[in-house]
Amino acid sequence: xxxxxxxxxxxxxxxxxxxxxxxxxxxxxxxxxxxxxxxxxxxxxxxxxxxxxxxxxxxxxxxxxxxxxxxxxxxxxxxxxxxxxx
Numbered sequence: 001x002x003x004x005x006x007x008x009x010x011x012x013x014x015x016x017x018x019x020x021x022x023x024x025x026x027x028x029x030x031x032x033x034x035x036x037x038x039x040x041x042x043x044x045x046x047x048x049x050x051x052x053x054x055x056x057x058x059x060x061x062x063x064x065x066x067x068x069x070x071x072x073x074x075x076x077x078x079x080x081x082x083x084x085x086x
Contacts, residue, residue, distance in 0.1 A: 014040065025081040035080060042069050 018036040027035070046069055049055060055062050 022077065025077050027077075027080055027084050031080050031084055035077060038076065039073055042073055 015036055018039055019032055022032050022035060046066060050062060055065070
């Protein structure tokens with residue numbers, strides 16, 4: 001449980017735009033909560049590994065890898081939307 005109000009507000013400031021962006025998909029609130037966690041985890045993991053130099057050993061474009069990660073998440077959103085509508 002977050003006890004620091006500033007940290008709690010910052011968390012809300014991060015989550016709310018993601019939740020807003022997902023409103024274009026017909027998802028349940030529960031799906032949106034799970035998916036915003038997945039999205040934040042993808043972004044955090046990608047940024048952490050890039051900053052740690054973990055992507056330097058392979059001669060491929062990091063931006064293309066990032067694009068693929070985002071595209072994969074969009075496919076997940078579309079799949080979740082179909083599941084919610086079923």
